[in-house]
Amino acid sequence: METKRWKVDNAVENLKNNPQIKQAAELLAENEVVAFPTETVYGLGGNAENDEAVAKIFLAKGRPSDNPLIIHIAEKEQMASFVEEIPSVADRLMDAFWPGPLTLILQKKKGALSEKATVGLETVGVRMPDHPVALAILKECGLPIAAPSANSSGKPSPTTAAHVAEDLSGKIAGIVDGGPTGVGVESTVLDCTSAVPTILRPGGITREQLEAVIGRVEVDPALAGGNAKPKAPGMKYRHYAPEAPLYLVAGSREFVQLLATKQMEEGKRAGILTTGESAGFYKADVVIACGRRDRLETVAASLYDTLRMFDESEADVIYSEMFPEEGVGHAIMNRLMKAAGSKVISETGE
Template identity: 60%
Template structure:
């Protein structure tokens, strides 16, 4: 399959009638899948009502079929076309954070979406992205768009169109390139089917942000059992992993370097996923920076690109610095733990 490429400049002025957007939207209406930028990462979009389109998403990504997809809409009122009911606190969250990096899980309206989108669950995950190109594309397509991250399943999510092409060229109908994404990590996913919201996947909207609007919130990010169908993306399978095994290490840069020295003495080539503040301390085969410890939003934005960059290095193992799990740091550590398969190096 030829993967079409559309470059979109002048993002702030983009609208649904741009020729590039119209061509991409036409392919979505015909049941094809197209990658496009959001404020978080690049998504791989297909018609959420059409089985064949959803099947193409799973096939292109190599994604397990029991991993539900997030449905993207372009207008807040469209949530009522997909949801059977929306709690009052969820309405408040929508009004505060949409468009933006927040996904709400609510009871679905029967017979509207492909059952493949929701993996047979009685709930649906919905969000309204905060990116002009994404909103223009969804509006022009005129349908709800199911869109997981536009990468091969398990790999780091794409924050540039080139990342998408590296993984999916020849496997999808096209990619809309509108530059690098902003947040860099996928949306916060919140279960809104109970008495109060529960964060299933942390992201740019924090638990504290949600609690401030809803009055109460909690977090439950435990991986589910193999026989269970996950309620949200990222709850069951390993994600975001570079090719070399990744380990997380909490401690000083000096203690991390001692571990690097130990592994190098065993003949291993070692990479370090580092913050700018600690770069001067490391002597390793590859030192790749993801951002500043003093600005965790920069780490969120740079994390996936840094993980992908290790695939160009000949390393046998990667040690990642741990970051404070507060605010957006909770999302960073959530993604790092999944990328590492929960492998930590003890400092004792």
Template identity: 70%
Template sequence: MKTNVWKVDKYVDNLESNPQIVDAAQVLRQNEVVALPTETVYGLGGNAKNDEAVSKIFAAKGRPVDNPLIIHIAEQNQLNEFVAEVPRKASLLIETFWPGPLTIILKIKEGILSDKATAGLGTVGVRMPDHPVALALLKACGLPIAAPSANSSGKPSPTTAQHVLEDLEGKIAGIVDGGPTGVGVESTVLDCTEDIPVILRPGAVTKEQLEEVVGEVRVDRALTETDLKPKAPGMKYQHYAPNAPLYLVAGSHAFLQQLVKDKQQEGLRVGVLTTEESVNDYQADVVLACGTRAEPETVAASLYGVLRNFNHEKVDIIFSEMFSNSGVGHAIMNRLQKAAGNKLIQE
């Protein structure tokens, strides 16, 4: 299959009538899959109402079929088509954070969305992306679009069109190239089907921000327990992993440096994931800075690109520093823990 690339300038007016957007929308209406930029990562979109289109998403990614997909919409009134109800707290969050990196789990109307998209659950995650190209494409095709991250399952999510090509060229109909994404980690997923909302996946919208709007918010135990049926993407299976084994290191710079030295003496090519503040503190084969600790948002924005760069550097093993679990750091550590398969070395 030839993978078309439609390059679109997100700053151009009237994007919905852009010929590239019109072409990509037509491909989506033909139940093919198209990668599209969002403010978080690139998504792999397909018609959420059509089993064939959704099956193509799973096939291209190599994604387990019991892992549900997030539905993307461009207009809030689209919820009425396939959502059974929007509770008051969900409405408040929609008013506050949409468009933006917040996915809200709601109860569905039966028989509208593909069962493959919801993994047979009676709920669905929905969000409205905060990206002009994504919104234009969603409006142009007029469909709810199921869109997980546009990468091979288990690998780092794509934050550029080139990342998508690396994983999926020849496997999908096309890519809408709207430039690099901004946030860098996937949306927060929040279950609003109960009285107290529950975070199913941490993201750029933090627990603290959510609680400012709706009061108490819980964190679901399925984030760490893998024997539960997933309600949302990212709650099951190893994700975001680079090719080389990744270990999180809880300890001093000297301790991490000794780990590097030990592995180099074994003849291994060693990588270190750190930040700009500490990039000169390590003597390793490859030392990559992932943003700055002073601005954790820059760590989130850089994370997947850095993990992919370790692949290009062909390291044999990677040691990563730890980050705070507060604010967006919760999302950063969630992704790193999954990328490492929870492998942790403590001083």
């Protein structure tokens, strides 16, 4: 398959009646799949109402068939066709954070969407992306669009069109290049069907931000692991992984350096994932600064690109510093734990 690629200007005024946006939207209406930028990562979009289109998403990504897809919309009114009701708590969150990196889990209407998209669940995840290109495409096609991250399943999510092309060229109909994304980690997924709204996946909107709007918010214990059927993407499978084994290190910089030194003494190419504050401290084959520790949003924005850089460096093993689990740090550690397959080395041996 030839994968078309369009470079578009993000300026809103340049997206009106844009022929490239129209071409991408037409492909979606024809039940093809197209990658486009959102404020979090690049998404791989397909018509959520059509089984054939949704099947193409799973096939292109190599995604497990029991991993549900998030539905992207451009207007709140679109939800009337596939959502049973919008609880008041969800309405308040939409007013506060949409468009933006927040996915809300709601009760779906039977038969309104492809069962493949929601993997037989009675609920559906919905979000409105905060990116002019994504919104322009969604408005132009007028369809609810299922759109997981536009990468091969299990690999680091794509934050540039080049990442998408690396994974999916020849497998999808098109890539809309709107430049690098901003937030860098996927949307927060919040279940609004439970008695207390519950975070199923931490992301660009923090628990603290949510609680400032609606009060108490819980975190699903399934985030710690287990075999429960996933209610949201990212809950069950290993994700975001570089080619080399990745280990999270709970300990001092000196301990991280010791681990890397031992690997190099054995003839292996050792990598260290750190931040700008500590990059000059380490001596290893590959040292990559992923943002700054005093500004965790920069770590989130750079995380997936950093993991892909380790692949390019051909590191044999990667050691990563850990980050405080506060604010967006929850999302950063969630992604790193997934990428590492929950492998943690502790300096204290605990």
